[in-house]
Amino acid sequence: MSEVRCRFAPAPSGSIHVGNARTALFSWLTARHHGGTFVLRVEDTDVSRVTEEAFRGTLESLRWLGLGWDEGPDVGGPHAPYRQSQRTAIYHEHAERLMAGGHAYRCYCTPEELEERRDQARARGEPPGYDGRCRRLSDAELAAFEREGRLWAVRFAMPERHYIVHDLVKGEVHFAAGALRDFVILRSDGSPVFLLAVAVDDMLMGITHVIRGEDLLASAPRNMAVIEALGGTLPQYAHLPLIVGSDRQPLSKRHGSTSVEAFREHGILPEALVNYLALLGWSYDDQTTFFSREELIERFDVSRVSSNPAAFDSDKLEWMNNHYVQGLDDEDLAARVVHFLAGAGLLVDPGLLRRAMPLVKERMKTLTQAVPLLRFLFTDDVEPDETAAAVIEKAGPGYLADAAEALDGVGTWDRASIQSALDALAGEAGLNRTKGWQPVRAAVTGSTVSPPLPESMELLGRDRTVARLRAAAAR
């Protein structure tokens, strides 16, 4: 059996979206599962919409997800270049071949005329597609258009036959003869349209599996027709259902930040996002939820992808993220968290940060949540928030002064001794731990929510702890 070659072909019109990220993942997994090649091809035929920044952002997002490619715009490969904007000569050559073979023709209709006829057809309740008139131009008409100096586009002559797409996800999808109209493959300014570029590139690059969004299902027969007209071999197609939001509408900006970059900045781990995305539309069995990258590669099968659209559930993503956070060792976690603390303007002591990791691991759904939890360690500006202030006030200055004295007198500054001291303090005041410790927590951390108190104080150190208690007592 020949080698599997799978491609991901993003149009870099912005940062990469989770829907595209999932498409990339499934393509990558298919390539890796078969020990094949993963090709990255950038579809920037509409040059006006593509910025260099969007291009780089796309590559960066894929790298962050760990979806490395074997051939692509930066690494090259046997079918370079891998940016469609650099392949125009190739498309022209193939458009010529199609015209020479009678599979394509010059279309002299202007965009204005086309639009007008579309509107009319719609008004009459007829299908609005191109009527194919330039396909049957007489020599005289053709000459007349040329004399007028009219610009022409190249249109592909869609064969009048029934097409069947053998889709790996959808099964057999039929398109009746005549259902698809002739389409433009070269604009009147000579630039190629993606319907040509995709087919030509998939053919030339030897792509065996085309995995992409369901929105492109209707273009599959057109791709097939072009490849057949060119005498190429057809790839297998797999069209993935769309990802929708909680309102069942296709995911868009309205659903908040859905780009890979946004999740990264929100403190989602790439391994968690990959695992979550893998399960959005695909499953291995009725039990398994967590998959290592190797397990995913071993078990993934695109034909097991379900054909109904999946709703993106950020609660589940965050739950899964927490699972991966808990699985990280302290060193690794600290290295990932430091970016977010620094971003909040905190000056971080790496050793202290690493030692704090066990206290916050299971309290973080996202890495950003480490910031409020650990802020008290990396700044002495712990102005109590509203609820903390209320707790402090209720306890009264005497209680906090007592706390300061008790802790100052602790023999060895470790969590066991601190805990005994806190218990003794609460006991003398006739309070249980909950009531007795909260004022101390509020004074020391500035919040009523914190990592476990004795451990937190141990890390903070005796001096800073006592100073904060005295400051609170003096208010």
Added chain:
RNA sequence: GGUCCCAUCGUCUAGAGGCCUAGGACACCACCCUCUCAAGGUGGAGACACGGGUUCAAAUCCCGUUGGGACUACCA
């Protein structure tokens, strides 16, 4: 309008005719654990869109209805 896709708990899904009084996970509720918040443990509520067929037997096959969605460009 036309073509195409889709339809199991709120969500992601298991289910490829009898194993289903429909399984798991997130979320939700209760309890346990507990210094706050989490995490963890135990338990609970919760679904085959509807209507016809086919069959001894249908969540599973067929048809229709309804409801979502995509496409219908000299965008990708």
